[in-house]
Each structure stands twice: as C-alpha cells, then as structure tokens.
Amino acid sequence: DQQVKQNSPSLSVQEGRISILNCDYTNSMFDYFLWYKKYPAEGPTFLISISSIKDKNEDGRFTVFLNKSAKHLSLHIVPSQPGDSAVYFCAANSGTYKYIFGTGTRLKVLA
Amino acid sequence: SAVISQKPSRDICQRGTSLTIQCQVDSQVTMMFWYRQQPGQSLTLIATANQGSEATYESGFVIDKFPISRPNLTFSTLTVSNMSPEDSSIYLCSVERSGYYNEQFFGPGTRLTVL
Numbered sequence: 001d002q003q004v005k006q007n008s009p010s011l012s013v014q015e016g017r018i019s020i021l022n023c024d025y026t027n028s029m030f031d032y033f034l035w036y037k038k039y040p041a042e043g044p045t046f047l048i049s050i051s052s053i054k055d056k057n058e059d060g061r062f063t064v065f066l067n068k069s070a071k072h073l074s075l076h077i078v079p080s081q082p083g084d085s086a087v088y089f090c091a092a093n094s095g096t097y098k099y100i101f102g103t104g105t106r107l108k109v110l111a
Numbered sequence: 112s113a114v115i116s117q118k119p120s121r122d123i124c125q126r127g128t129s130l131t132i133q134c135q136v137d138s139q140v141t142m143m144f145w146y147r148q149q150p151g152q153s154l155t156l157i158a159t160a161n162q163g164s165e166a167t168y169e170s171g172f173v174i175d176k177f178p179i180s181r182p183n184l185t186f187s188t189l190t191v192s193n194m195s196p197e198d199s200s201i202y203l204c205s206v207e208r209s210g211y212y213n214e215q216f217f218g219p220g221t222r223l224t225v226l
Contacts, residue, residue, distance in 0.1 A: 002153075034214065041120075041219065042219050042220075043115070043203055043205070043218050043219045043220050044154070044203075044217045045216075045217070046208075046214050046215070046216070049214065089153070089154065091154075097144070097159065097207060097215075098156055098169075099154070099156065099215070100153075101153040101154040101155070102153055103151065103152060103153045104153065
C-alpha cells in the first residue's frame with residue numbers, strides 16, 4: 001500500500017514557465033511534508049517543507065501548498081530554470097524520524 | 112549541513128556474494144539511516160543505526176540479510192548478504208539535520224547491480 005503517491009512520473013516545462021508537481025497521501029496521521037530534489041549520481045537534497053498547521057510555505061522560487069482535506073500537496077516552481085531539471089520526491093512523516101517517500105517525478109525544464 | 116560520503120559508489124556483484132557499503136559523516140550524529148531505492152520505486156527505510164546499540168529494522172528487512180554496524184558517531188556500514196538480482200538497487204545512508212528531526216541529509220548512494 002503506497003501511502004504517498006506521485007502519479008506523474010515525468011513532467012516537461014518550458015524555461016520561465018511554472019512547474020507544478022503533485023503528491024497525494026492517504027495517512028491522516030502525517031503532519032509534516034517535505035520535498036527533495038535528486039540529481040543523477042547524487043543523494044536527495046532537501047528543498048522545502050511544510051507543517052500540517054500551514055497551507056502554504058514559500059522559499060524563493062519554490063512554494064509548497066498543502067490541502068489537508070484532499071490529502072494533497074503540490075510544489076510550484078516559478079520561474080522554472082534548466083537547472084531545476086531533476087527528480088523530485090515528496091515525503092511525509094508523523095513526527096518521527098521515519099519518512100514515507102513517493103516514487104518521484106522527473107522534471108525536465110526545456111531551454 | 113552534514114557532508115556524507117559512501118563507498119563504493121557503484122558495484123556489480125555475482126549472485127550469492129555479499130557487499131559491504133560504508134557511510135562516513137563529517138560530524139558526529141546520533142542516528143544514521145539506511146534506505147533502499149529499487150528501480151522505479153520510492154526510497155524505503157531499511158533500518159536505523161544508533162551507536163552502541165543494535166540497529167532497528169523496518170518491516171520486511173532482517174538483520175541476517177542486511178547486517179549493520181555502527182562503531183562510532185561518524186561511521187556505519189550496511190552489508191547486503193547472499194545477494195540476488197532482486198537486491199539490485201541504490202542504497203543510501205542519511206543522517207538527521209541537527210535540531211531539525213524532520214529533515215535528513217543523504218549520502219550520494221551506492222548503485223548495486225547483482226547478476
């Protein structure tokens with residue numbers, strides 16, 4: 001049973017436009033959500049997070065939105081840049097060290 | 112931020128053999144974690160390793176298959192024993208960001224292929 005789902009395995013966006021990556025979860029006990037970015041041959045790097053007490057968190061070009069009633073979160077990147085091309089993982093936890101990861105979305109930003 | 116290195120970065124192994132993966136951190140950390148990412152799958156936690164105690168394994172993972180050592184606060188090893196092609200994965204170690212229990216730093220991973 002996949003508790004965290006990223007239903008789009010890949011996404012292509014034109015440079016300068018908005019990239020929207022989506023993530024759905026099933027466990028209502030999750031109270032903290034994170035996005036990681038992964039380049040080839042590197043480990044995932046932390047990008048942005050959001051607590052369940054918020055519905056939005058912004059950091060520069062990156063904004064994460066949380067819709068608790070829909071059990072859905074999304075990552076917006078605007079404007080998208082070619083260097084943003086990577087695999088993006090969403091992850092969730094319920095206040096412990098244990099993360100549940102999605103399967104990732106490969107973003108390609110076209111110059 | 113923590114700097115984490117892993118050895119080897121990749122290996123190709125024969126069925127039935129074992130491989131030990133090393134993880135080195137540039138600062139002392141209490142908890143170290145080992146993950147597996149099978150092809151096309153998400154990252155899955157294998158076990159948590161605390162210095163001076165037995166590793167804690169997640170459901171579906173056992174010590175006989177994935178023995179872990181944690182001899183000090185900056186180093187850990189994961190052994191993949193009696194390998195089969197199903198063990199072909201990327202294996203990653205990670206540590207918690209100090210003061211931020213929800214955030215973890217990951218090593219670059221070890222890409223294992225079992226023939």
